[in-house]
Amino acid sequence: MSSETGKILTTDGIPLEVSLKKAERKNKIKAFLLVAPLLLFLLITYIFPIGDMLMRSVDDKMVTEMLPKTFKSMEKWDGNEMPPEEVFEAFYLDFQKLVEEKRDGKLSTQLNYTKNGFKSILKKLRRKAKNFEEGNYKEQIMAVHKRWADVEYWRAIKRRAPAFTSAKYLKGMDMYKNEEGEIVSVEEDRRIHRVLWLRTLEIAFFVTLLCFLMAYPIAHLLATLPMKYSNLLMICVLLPFWTSLLVRTASWMILLQQQGVVNDFFVMIGLVADDNRPEMMYNKTGTYVAMTQILLPFMVLPLYSVMKTISPSLMRAGKSLGGTPFVTFWKVYFPLTIPGIGAGCLLVFILAIGYYITPALVGGASGTLISNQIAFHMKSTLDWSFASAMGLMLLAGVLAIYWVYNKLVGIDNIKLG
Amino acid sequence: MSKNQEFVKFDKVDKSYDGKVLVVKDLNLDIAEGEFITMLGPSGSGKTTCLMMLAGFETPTNGEIFLDKNPISNIPPHKRGIGMVFQNYALFPHMTVYENLAFPLKVRKINKDDIDKKVDKALSMVSLSGFENRMPGQLSGGQQQRVAVARALVFDPQVVLMDEPLGALDKNLRESMQYEIKHIHESIGVTVVYVTHDQSEALTMSNRIAVFNDGKVQQLSSPDKLYEEPVNSFVAEFIGENNTFAGEVTNFQKDQCKVKLSNGSEIIANPISVNSNGDRTTVSLRPERALINTKNKMDNNFKGKIEEIIYHGDHTRVRIDLLGNKEFILKVPNSSANMDIKMGNEINVSWNSHDARALDPK
Numbered sequence: 001m002s003s004e005t006g007k008i009l010t011t012d013g014i015p016l017e018v019s020l021k022k023a024e025r026k027n028k029i030k031a032f033l034l035v036a037p038l039l040l041f042l043l044i045t046y047i048f049p050i051g052d053m054l055m056r057s058v059d060d061k062m063v064t065e066m067l068p069k070t071f072k073s074m075e076k077w078d079g080n081e082m083p084p085e086e087v088f089e090a091f092y093l094d095f096q097k098l099v100e101e102k103r104d105g106k107l108s109t110q111l112n113y114t115k116n117g118f119k120s121i122l123k124k125l126r127r128k129a130k131n132f133e134e135g136n137y138k139e140q141i142m143a144v145h146k147r148w149a150d151v152e153y154w155r156a157i158k159r160r161a162p163a164f165t166s167a168k169y170l171k172g173m174d175m176y177k178n179e180e181g182e183i184v185s186v187e188e189d190r191r192i193h194r195v196l197w198l199r200t201l202e203i204a205f206f207v208t209l210l211c212f213l214m215a216y217p218i219a220h221l222l223a224t225l226p227m228k229y230s231n232l233l234m235i236c237v238l239l240p241f242w243t244s245l246l247v248r249t250a251s252w253m254i255l256l257q258q259q260g261v262v263n264d265f266f267v268m269i270g271l272v273a274d275d276n277r278p279e280m281m282y283n284k285t286g287t288y289v290a291m292t293q294i295l296l297p298f299m300v301l302p303l304y305s306v307m308k309t310i311s312p313s314l315m316r317a318g319k320s321l322g323g324t325p326f327v328t329f330w331k332v333y334f335p336l337t338i339p340g341i342g343a344g345c346l347l348v349f350i351l352a353i354g355y356y357i358t359p360a361l362v363g364g365a366s367g368t369l370i371s372n373q374i375a376f377h378m379k380s381t382l383d384w385s386f387a388s389a390m391g392l393m394l395l396a397g398v399l400a401i402y403w404v405y406n407k408l409v410g411i412d413n414i415k416l417g
Numbered sequence: 418m419s420k421n422q423e424f425v426k427f428d429k430v431d432k433s434y435d436g437k438v439l440v441v442k443d444l445n446l447d448i449a450e451g452e453f454i455t456m457l458g459p460s461g462s463g464k465t466t467c468l469m470m471l472a473g474f475e476t477p478t479n480g481e482i483f484l485d486k487n488p489i490s491n492i493p494p495h496k497r498g499i500g501m502v503f504q505n506y507a508l509f510p511h512m513t514v515y516e517n518l519a520f521p522l523k524v525r526k527i528n529k530d531d532i533d534k535k536v537d538k539a540l541s542m543v544s545l546s547g548f549e550n551r552m553p554g555q556l557s558g559g560q561q562q563r564v565a566v567a568r569a570l571v572f573d574p575q576v577v578l579m580d581e582p583l584g585a586l587d588k589n590l591r592e593s594m595q596y597e598i599k600h601i602h603e604s605i606g607v608t609v610v611y612v613t614h615d616q617s618e619a620l621t622m623s624n625r626i627a628v629f630n631d632g633k634v635q636q637l638s639s640p641d642k643l644y645e646e647p648v649n650s651f652v653a654e655f656i657g658e659n660n661t662f663a664g665e666v667t668n669f670q671k672d673q674c675k676v677k678l679s680n681g682s683e684i685i686a687n688p689i690s691v692n693s694n695g696d697r698t699t700v701s702l703r704p705e706r707a708l709i710n711t712k713n714k715m716d717n718n719f720k721g722k723i724e725e726i727i728y729h730g731d732h733t734r735v736r737i738d739l740l741g742n743k744e745f746i747l748k749v750p751n752s753s754a755n756m757d758i759k760m761g762n763e764i765n766v767s768w769n770s771h772d773a774r775a776l777d778p779k
Contacts, residue, residue, distance in 0.1 A: 317501065317509075318520070319493070320497075321500070322572060336510070
């Protein structure tokens, strides 16, 4: 039999596998060509930028390239005592070259990041170096300023030798490598990022929870109402989707501000005194309210699509078998909606964790998230490598959540639509 | 122990969904304990609505339903203790077969050992022992159906409702399941209310059949009586095959009447729902009660022309043009005596007047 020989042949004597591949090749090429534009688009606009971000966030080549001879000569230096003459000579040569190319300003900025005090002594060195004599550079440089005779400053230079650094990531966690190379936290009053990370997680978590609590009944109603009502309700759910995000956020600003509609209403019904209007905007409350409303459809839709597939006869069966409505809901209906809950929660949480516009507009100082900090570094401080590092940390966090979800529930147990 | 003849009682039950149309009109129905009763009717005839009212998923608009003499309209479904088998089985897809069967026992707080015993017993009853740990999705349609039956019976309900439970199965499986359900009913003696639109299913399985049409019970009787003695033309049409003649009663007597057909000929019929001369009527005659070229003496003898012959193996269906009715069907047994059936031949057709039932006009 053909199966015993291991190869099945077609009627023409060609091996079946070859024949099948040939027959399907055309279809495969066609299918690939159809997705090729999207693939290319994703590659250019998504994969490359992420790769570039990754490179940027760890890139520290600038100083490495500016002081090539210095770092080469420093390889043998253990960093305990003052470096030997050859390091000084190499540094002098590198520095002179930078001065000629007018790039010494950048060096001083970079070294100043590593240790304060470099700016002035480099300026002084530049002035004095014009009159340096050949040979014995160690003494000449050390004579320029007393800091040049301090081994700490040379160690600081050596720390910039590697072309890659984790400093930006550490900074994102309010940590840094101290002079001994240990990873330590910054002083308490300068820890801004950790607070932001925690707040981002907290807001994302509670927004997800609020969305879930509100979306579940709506989705259930949508799935069980007769068509003519459910269509209307569906439009109500989707209506916000058809409105610009900016317009929606702006309308929340109109509603929530101290002289806004909601406060006016509270004053009118006598809930609060006119001179004691609560602040509902430019703080966490504003962020919660606006983000929950904006992200609600992302929870409703996956839930709805799952609930739609649950046959009403299952609930009836549960009741006819003696389950009280609650038991039937909890043991029969709820477990069947878990794929939708998972999809909705994952979607909302991931969107919330990187949300930008809404917290920027209604968040104020206490309602902004890590994404606002990233934007700040992108636009204001122009420290793109730090922004990239934080962006990647956010991405890693999202992937971690995805991984945990996969472990707990199973990713094939997710249903987006 | 005498069986309660009014174990389930529908008393003047009306049901309307929209306040304009009554889907169930003045339903009065008594179901005896241990009976297998089938509600049979075309779709939209109100039979499923009746079942849903009994199960508690719909409330009667008017009237009351009694279970063992207690009114149950205000009892929620989960307290009625009525088992139900659904059309699409309604097995819980996220639970194993064991968990599905254990569900009604767990909610009744029965201890684990008893649950195991009862589940075992129920599964062996539907010959599915050893399937405890399968998921419903891993079972075939017939197996799922049996699990659904076992689940509806496992908590020993007083009444089991079945809503077209075999509708999704193929023909062979359906027939074997019919016998299986019938045997289960016979062995445990539970009261079964069964809904179907398949008349052969109803005839095979039931003690009694309630034929529904237009929200009303048209006839409630045993399968053989329903087939042999339909009380109106709907039942005659709906159950089994039927030849009809429309006409006018001319010579009315108590046990016999003459019916004048539109082509002028007269036939002798059995008056069922006609009362006097001049009444319009539809005469109904089962195909197998009309014989060809018979030597038996019968009081209706006519000649007809063969229009169509359909071969069925054990019998042949012959469509003839008889007394102006071109759709008259005969069932001719396959025997050497009936070899002269050819297209276009004229044949003698005879039947007893007792079998030709003069019913209400259509």
